[in-house]
Amino acid sequence: MSLAPKSGMVLAAGLGLRLRPITERLPKPLVTLGGRALLDHAIDRLEAAGVEHVVVNAHYMAEMIEGHLAARGKPAIAVSREETLLETGGGVLKALPLLDDAFYVVNADVFWLDGKTPALLRLARAFDPARHDALLLMQRTTSALGYDGPGDFIVDPLGRVRRRGEREVAPHLFAGVQLLSKRLFAGCAPGKFSLNPLYDRAIAAGRLAALIHDGEWYHIGTPEGLALAEERLATHRTER
Secondary structure, three states, rough: OOOOOOOEEEEEOOHHHHHOOOHOOOOOHEEOOOEEEEHHHHHHHHOOOOOOEEEEEEEHHHHHHHHHHHHOOOEHHHHHHHHOOOHHHHHHHHHHHHHHOOOEEOOOOEEEEEOOOOHHHHHHHOOOOOOOEEEEEEHHHHEOOOOOOOOOOOOOOOEEEEEOOOOOOOOEEEEEEEEEHHHHHHOOOOOOOOOOOHHHHHHOOOEEEEEOOOOEEEEOHHHHHHHHHHHHHHHHHHOO
């Protein structure tokens, strides 16, 4: 892209069931890591990448999320309230009128440390609107802190993507950070649906690509994963 996106969305509507009992008293995006809410970490990264307006969807304990965001001065933030949980695809589709033609989407419950160049800027530089409807950031499973799953995708040296087979182990997982075009949602009807069928459609059309993250990525899905991430961050602070 000639210019990095000026809009982005943070997915913050989930229930955070695996992070119980912490999420019985506050929504997962407001859980703190390194003394700062996960939601703020995500918005901070978007702001640092030049994003000027951010949409945050909210459902579970939405009032707490809205109250927290009201304390931020910038960037400009709009809350997309979901009375019914719409999942990832439905949530982004509902917010689409508030976003530009190409925009970032970041999961509120992921945390990463950048390599030499920030991941969001790497995505912007690699995204070609003429060829891509979606560009996903991937993490190598072997270096994903707190992750022990079978992976999600196989990515070739040119960034082309295929999903792992049913009994296959894949070397890459989706890192919850992406750059999307509004074209990805062509023909979608409002309602509850996942982004995954849209990814599959884009893969089949040759319009989905991937970029491998070159820094650290933390899986914060459980209380144990959160504790492990805190321990690793504390080590980084000690090393400075």
